[in-house]
Amino acid sequence: MTQHTPTQWKAVEWHLVYPNKEVRIVRDDDFIAILNDTTDREANAEFIVRACNNFDALLEALRQIIDTEPDYRKANRFAKIEQIAQAAIAKATE
Numbered sequence: 744m745t746q747h748t749p750t751q752w753k754a755v756e757w758h759l760v761y762p763n764k765e766v767r768i769v770r771d772d773d774f775i776a777i778l779n780d781t782t783d784r785e786a787n788a789e790f791i792v793r794a795c796n797n798f799d800a801l802l803e804a805l806r807q808i809i810d811t812e813p814d815y816r817k818a819n820r821f822a823k824i825e826q827i828a829q830a831a832i833a834k835a836t837e
Contacts, residue, residue: 748775750796754788768792798835805832 748770757767757777765779766788776791778784805828811821 747795748773750799752792752795754785754792756785802832802835805835 766784768776808828
């Protein structure tokens with residue numbers, strides 16, 4: 744997996760020539776993405792930022808599920824949770 748711009752990212756409204764505006768996803772002075780020409784641009788930018796900023800924590804939570812004591816893995820219910828977590832880790836790290 745290639746390296747991405749380190750988080751924490753944020754979404755900022757960027758005004759161009761009126762009435763045009765866009766939302767930019769930034770980290771410090773680095774532009775990561777520009778969203779424009781959509782009525783949902785602010786919501787989309789916030790969603791992207793929230794997902795990216797929490798990616799490492801969510802991946803770590805899934806890994807902790809996998810690393811739970813082996814005795815708990817015997818339960819059918821946990822086996823399904825483990826399978827879901829492993830699939831999510833594989834997709835997130837491909």
